[in-house]
Amino acid sequence: MKEGIEAYIIESNLKVRKVTVAHVTGNLATVRFEEGGGIRVPINRLYGSEEEATKELRYKTEMKKPPHNYLNGQLL
Numbered sequence: 001m002k003e004g005i006e007a008y009i010i011e012s013n014l015k016v017r018k019v020t021v022a023h024v025t026g027n028l029a030t031v032r033f034e035e036g037g038g039i040r041v042p043i044n045r046l047y048g049s050e051e052e053a054t055k056e057l058r059y060k061t062e063m064k065k066p067p068h069n070y071l072n073g074q075l076l
Contacts, residue, residue: 001029007046008053016053021046 001007001024009031011017019031022038029046032038047053 001043001046007031007048008050009041009045009047010053010057013057016047016050016057018050019046 003021005021008016021029022032023030028040029043030040
């Protein structure tokens with residue numbers, strides 16, 4: 001992972017967000033958001049394209065669906 005490249009992260013398991021890698025130390029990368037600010041994340045949470053991140057996000061959300069349908073606490 002090189003500094004200055006654009007990457008994508010999954011934020012709060014809800015959406016894909018574009019970032020720029022500012023600094024890499026060991027297994028951690030400091031990333032900057034387009035809107036300003038930044039965070040430090042493990043390198044394995046960075047994706048090279050938006051499609052890769054979206055594919056992973058879809059996989060994670062499908063895994064979280066409950067096996068049964070509930071409405072107001074009652075099984076349908």
